Amino acid sequence: MRKGRLSSPRCVVIAGLFLACAAAASACPAAAFPHAPQANAKEELLALPGEIGRSGGRLVIALRDEPKTLNPLTAVDTPSREVIAAMQADLIHINRATQLTEPALAKSWKISPDGLRYTLTLRKGLRFSDGHPLDADDVLFTFRVNLDEKVHAAQRDLLTVGGKPITVRKIDAQTLVFLLARPDGVEERLFDGLAILPRHLLEKPYEGGKLDQLWSLSTPPNECAGLGPFRLKEYVPGQKLVLERNPYYWKTDEKGNRLPYLEELDFIFVPSADAQVLRFQSGETDLISHLGAENFSVLSRQERGYTMADVGPGLEYNFLFFNLNDLSDKSSPDLARKQKWFREVKFRQAVSAAIDRQAIVRLVYQGRGAPLWGPVTPGDHRWVDATIPHPPRSLEHARALLKEAGFSWSTASNGDPTLLDSGGKPVEFSILTSSSNADRTKMATLIQDDLKQLGMHVQVVPLEFRSLVDRVLQTKEYDACVLGLASFDTDPNSDLNVWLSSGGTHFWNPSQSHPATAWEAEIDRLMEQQLSTPGYDQRKKLYDRVQEILAENQPMIFLASPDILVGAKSALANIHPAILEPYLLWNVEQLFFRNGAESANR
């Protein structure tokens, strides 16, 4: 059914250690790695399975925006994170293809039975991209700055477990102990994405209180170092950011060739999605991801030197929600009247029953997506609750629910029904969508037509994204809204702020001091409980219950999840698209151009 699906990733985690010996180093052709430092016998490198490549070549990737910073402490925007992911490394890493953890800078780890003590052992002999050696002090430093309130690090919350920051102790140059105040459900996944920082470069600025301004795009390359496969080479404002191969990178292929294969990564800035498609089509860029279904089919219709792939449903879920906030006296009485409907669970269930999810998948995603009845997409097979019912669209059922809730109908002279509430007022409301997102506007238009058949008069209001967010989270002046979320990780904790009633993105009623309803209180309790429950099975049971409560109460009416659609030059090898970000670049160190097929543009 799906066209051009790439072979499923076979990157099984062979997390074995590879001790690069002198023999391996000499087997590696010297010409291939002109800058490679002498591999040293004490280096504990990681060997990756996969196609053995050839070195050289330049990969060109389009970014939608210029990255704001190269500083992993303060980066929150997607372009920055995408670039930083290629420049930095973490202790333990989630393999984007298998969605499981595997050793990275830490070659092994141990968790104590009570779940409070993690012991990690670092690889020996590793060096930062500027050649400076890595040791346990760098890890200590990394945790110190991440946990320092004055730095405002983005990951600070994740490293605060049970209200207390994680304590780190150095045992020896290679061994570290992490002490937690209470067990953490995510266990070692906690270390994923936490870039280990070079103390020798950052300690002085940190003590001077200037750490958060450090590593802007215009930083001289020799003042910026990391443990990732690439390091900064050049930044041309408004045009491109160039990374070059890190000669000290700590991964090799199975033959012992030091990775990465590619000589250079060029990130060029192409603001619109359509322009990105054109650049990719003309061969100017080598990869494309975050594709909409329509552009995907345009590209697949005339594949010229590139391969398109439908990876299946990702983690993005789109939903409709109603304004369930407690209103202040200032808000309009009109909204208070409408909220009587919105608060009625049968009303929400009726809306859900009337929505034609199959049509959304077909018309919005051209069939490249999955209908949703809960927040967890089929792509997240580890956590999805398969027992949640998938009732087909039923207008009769919807009408029965509305009747039970005290609604009635009147018929206009032209035969169109109008739904009336118990007070005899017609049911009319508006749905906000982001005007920059054509997909969600389309969804809202389909819902508008679906609900018209129930006699509800709905207006679709496309708004600029920032004013939409402002209305939903700040002023709370709206009736209903269609939004989407894409988690970074499959773990339930990545959306904690959405499900907890105190969460800032608990969209239908954010930042509550007390849970407004009994079921929201139960979700709070279950989410808190799974936070500190170690072990997948136990947590899955708790999270399943959360999904069931959501499906029953419909605070969000889940609509559909789009497939992850990507494309890459056919000459690129080792492409294994994943449903976790970065879809194509997660194994950038292994990508290479097959013989004579380097991108010959520019």
Added chain:
Amino acid sequence: MTQHRKLARWLIVLAALHCVIVAAGFFAPYSPIEQDRDRPYLPPMRVHIIDAHGHFPFRPFFYPLRLRENSFDQYEEDPATAVPLRFFVHGASYRLLGVVPSHLHLFGAANARIYLLGTDAYGRDQLSRILFGGQVSLLAGLLGAGVTLLLGALIGLAAGYYGDWRDDLLMRAAELFLALPWLYLLFALRAFLPLAVSPLEAFLLVVVVIGMVGWARPARLVRGVVLSVKERDFVRAARGFGASDLYLLRRHILPETSSVLLTQAAILVPQFVLAEMTLSFLGLGVPEPVSSWGNLLASLQQYSVLVSYWWMYLPALAIIPFFLGYLGLASALQERSSPYKIDEKSSWTLS
């Protein structure tokens, strides 16, 4: 006399075009907002006269299109079933001129749907949407031109007749209005309005906005005419006999501006239709699901639509005959008036 015939010819053309739009419900086979969710982006269907065996059936017919397997938007003809085209069929209800309820449509088919101009992303009939969209766009153009000319005529008369500081004030205001970046102003204006605007409110908003923005140019033209007319002998004579200002304006000056106003009207209507299209294209016009020529074209903002579905361009062609009609009318009107009224012609070029 040929000038009169020319004028009549253009008027007939325009009347015919407008009749089609006014009676959109009759000429359109379906409701413009009805979604056929199994047939998104269906290409225009072909109407056949001779069938596959070379026979010539009495009625024109078409082959229904079916979705090619494993495809979202690739259709193929199903030559097994020929569906005859029927005329004067009963179908979706509509109201002629907004009042007379009716079910009669010019054409249609039994047990199959005919999409002469294809369908859009939601499977809505493009032909029906263009015809009904024309109602919105043309009405906005006509009403907008009406508001503009009314305002322009009043302000132009006042400025030209009373002169002095009033003239200065009004003409500086006109210059200000001409210089305003009104598109950005509209974006700002839209932000102050309530969130959900019903289609009718949005429509009126568009008309008012177009009318408010456009008055400066006709006002300057009218002022020019008035300036020259008020010094003519017959006006002076009337004033000498004690005619009041209002009488002079109504009886002697306003009639002299009529040909300017008529020509302006013929030029402004298509311009304002285009203005409505611009506003709707940018999402400031009537909201979904109501169609207008502008929001029908809005989907072309997407690259994929631009390269994949050529029939989405068709609404852009709809405006061409109307443009030609109105501009032909304008030039016929101008020709008619110019040989006798040389003064006015020179005053137009002045302003």
